[in-house]
Amino acid sequence: MKWIREKGGAIFLLLFILCCWELIVRLKEVPGWLLPAPTVIFSEAIKAIPTFSTDILSTTQLAILGLTIGSLVGFIIAVSLHMMPKVQKLVYPLLILSQNIPIIVLAPLLIIWFGFGLLPKLIIIGLVCFFPIVVAALDGFKNTAPELKYYMEMAGASKSQLFWKLELPHSLPSLFSGLKISATYSVMGAVISEWLGAKKGIGVYMTLSQSSFRTDRVFVAIFTIMLLSVIVFGLLRLVERIVIKGKLER
Template sequence: MAGSGHRGPDRNEADGREAVRRDAAADGAASGRAGAAANGAKSARARAGGRTRSRLKAAWPPLAVLAALLLLWEAAVRLWGVEAWLMPSPGRILADAWEARERLAGHAGATLSLTLLGFAGGSAAGFALAALLHLLPLVRAGVYPLLVLSQNVPIIALGPLLVIWFGFGLLPKLLLVMLVCFFPVCVAMLGGLRGADPALERYLRMIGAGRWRRFVSLELPSSAPHLFSGLKLAASYSVTSAVVAEWIGSDRGLGYFMLLSSKGFKTSLVFAGVAIVVALSLLLVAAVAGAERLALRWRSERGGAA
């Protein structure tokens, strides 16, 4: 009994030391996780800062050249006394654009609406046709050459035909923008679908995956970079095609505004419209590029988690 009573306190003391060690280990693990999270956040901030610095480093040379060209333009117009209706200076363009800012904003909104509708519709049609042609090789053999041939038809010649067929409403202008955006998305998507990893395709065939399963699981995800390349091309063309559509027949939009301004010899406002068209194109391409980064990052994180 005495030995038993003597061992009781020793056992309690050992249990206490074990509990202290467990608590210390838990605290150490928690500290390690917190440190890892902090280091991860620091590294993420460092990477973001590095990307920002690299983008600024890449952006300043063309911006400097553009600023120099604008200064030379301003100096040349002032030095040789060029008439404003012939070649306005950048300062005159800014001043006239500011005076007409409300009209410019309204027309830019109309062009942007037409652009987004046509871009979305043309991209969706290009995606759907690319998937159809990929899944049906016989149809692709007959349709794809005609699809390439159709791109030789000038837009400026197709526009009046659409107006004759569908009138002066929204539909002919929308169809024109869709036709322009449709082709790059379709061709890029077809190239991406045909470029899937052959080894993975053989593996899927070996485990009994059907045609639709291979399309959804392998070919469609692998075509994402090609799809976004086509979308960026379509985005860069979409604003210009919307302006051409407005030239052909419209009562609003930047194309209509620039056409009226040129007929009234308001050259500065024509330049202002061109600048807004360029800005809208750059913004749309940047939006597609941002969506591409998010989609590919999500895809890589999902693949890493799997």
């Protein structure tokens, strides 16, 4: 009942939008190649499950692997910059500039440099995912209560002890916020990487559907991407509750 109270409004709004979409398409007799009705998209999704499931699995695996690598790289960078404030002042602006490079422009260069294998795809997803982790982790480290830090320093704690015993535990809420943002980006990054050259995946399915003017299948791919992002986000939120609750109970 609690879940229904919390999510009922959003579900009702979504159903209302879909109903309006369906009515407009039916009443205006919009061609299916231009804008298919939600019922048509749902019907096509059911038909496509046997063949489309392999594409979904491929994209999911790629997104999770890229998210894991990007998150680890982002966390290592954040810890390194936190431990070296002078280096942080030099490197942090460059990290911000790196996010202004359009991935769709950088992707062909990665193909030229690294070929059509797995590596360029993981680099693309990693570039999309690592920055939110870096920003969130650095903010979390800085938000540690100064009085607690002062108390531990008075007790003779070293810099590494301050980090592992105080700063890292206090940064977990911020760190998970960055992880949840990266999780939603990871699926999008996986699809973009598949556009560059892959044998299977949601990105490949979407490209083939576009070229054959199967707009219903394009929407199937879009809704699948959205659903995967929500699932990954929800799983991370569940892990966050377990970890944060465990820390509080200690």
